[in-house]
Amino acid sequence: MLTPWLELEGAEKQVRTWSEITGLDLVRLGTTAEADEIVDTAITQPLVVALAVLAFGELRKRVELPSAVIVGGHSVGELAAAAVAGVISADDAVALAAVRGAAMAEACALEPTGMAAVLGGDEPEVLARLEELGLVPANRNGAGQIVAAGPHAALDALVENPPGPAKIRKLAVAGAFHTKYMAPAEDAVRTRAAEVTTHDPLLPLVSNKDGQVVAEGTEVLRRLVSQVTSPVRWDLCQATLVEKGITGSVELPPAGVLTGLAKRAMKGTATLALKTPDQLEKVAELFDTVGATK
Numbered sequence: 001m002l003t004p005w006l007e008l009e010g011a012e013k014q015v016r017t018w019s020e021i022t023g024l025d026l027v028r029l030g031t032t033a034e035a036d037e038i039v040d041t042a043i044t045q046p047l048v049v050a051l052a053v054l055a056f057g058e059l060r061k062r063v064e065l066p067s068a069v070i071v072g073g074h075s076v077g078e079l080a081a082a083a084v085a086g087v088i089s090a091d092d093a094v095a096l097a098a099v100r101g102a103a104m105a106e107a108c109a110l111e112p113t114g115m116a117a118v119l120g121g122d123e124p125e126v127l128a129r130l131e132e133l134g135l136v137p138a139n140r141n142g143a144g145q146i147v148a149a150g151p152h153a154a155l156d157a158l159v160e161n162p163p164g165p166a167k168i169r170k171l172a173v174a175g176a177f178h179t180k181y182m183a184p185a186e187d188a189v190r191t192r193a194a195e196v197t198t199h200d201p202l203l204p205l206v207s208n209k210d211g212q213v214v215a216e217g218t219e220v221l222r223r224l225v226s227q228v229t230s231p232v233r234w235d236l237c238q239a240t241l242v243e244k245g246i247t248g249s250v251e252l253p254p255a256g257v258l259t260g261l262a263k264r265a266m267k268g269t270a271t272l273a274l275k276t277p278d279q280l281e282k283v284a285e286l287f288d289t290v291g292a293t294k
Helices: 011-022 041-062 077-084 090-108 123-133 152-160 180-193 217-229 234-243 257-265 277-290
Strands: 113-119 136-142 145-151 167-170 248-251 270-273
Touching (some): 041 277, 090 180, 090 217, 123 145, 136 234, 180 217
16 A cells, blocks of 8 residues: 555655654565554554554645645544644654554453444444443444444354344454543554644644544543553544535545445535545646635
8 A cells, every 4th residue: 555655756765764763664565565464453543543643744734725625534534633633743653553452462462352343234223232241332423333342252142132223244353542542542552642742733633532523642642652542533523524524535545435434424515535645636627626625
């Protein structure tokens, strides 16, 4: 996924700098590594944050942003969003992602847990069933999608007896992210975050915690730390975007999932999943057509 972006002037040098910061060969991992290597959350997290902020840097060079833009990121993507909004540097975003990913991988090894997507069904009924099983709605993504997290036995019980018509799909993840099981990882991220300098956002930034726009850089960083063990309320983030009158959405690479959610939960919004540099012209066209807000 990094290959076409590394062809841009200065891109490979930048990624090699981030490789030194993280102790990971992000150039190799983003170009020639096998899939079974990069699905390790210790690799995935810094890699996707590096790609997102790299792509945004190129976007800013080529495309003039509309006067009104709102930024958001899902889970680890919120680190990239914080960098995009000017709260933290790109270097710190990638470094925090590396610490976060490695610490979460270690936390996953302490106790066998996992996650499962709950698709459809009545939301109150779904939430009641999760509570009954001792599972956490770790991601509430909107558009009828909730991701449950917790012990494997409880997830198996959910699969065997789903709430109403909901469909359950177990996810190939290392553990129960955004739950109490990630407490050691939150501690590790907090320690690294203490070294980070923050600035108040230059662009409005919606928070995974409650979907609200956060105006203070220190509060953004505090939420980035606590997010490791807290549910992601992407449903509320999307609700805020709708409330603010958003008419166009661009998802930074690696893109696709959030664009799919936006199409279902933010109907009428023009969307673009940016994957390669040759699509940057389409971003400009989208901004010209609909802008960021009404």
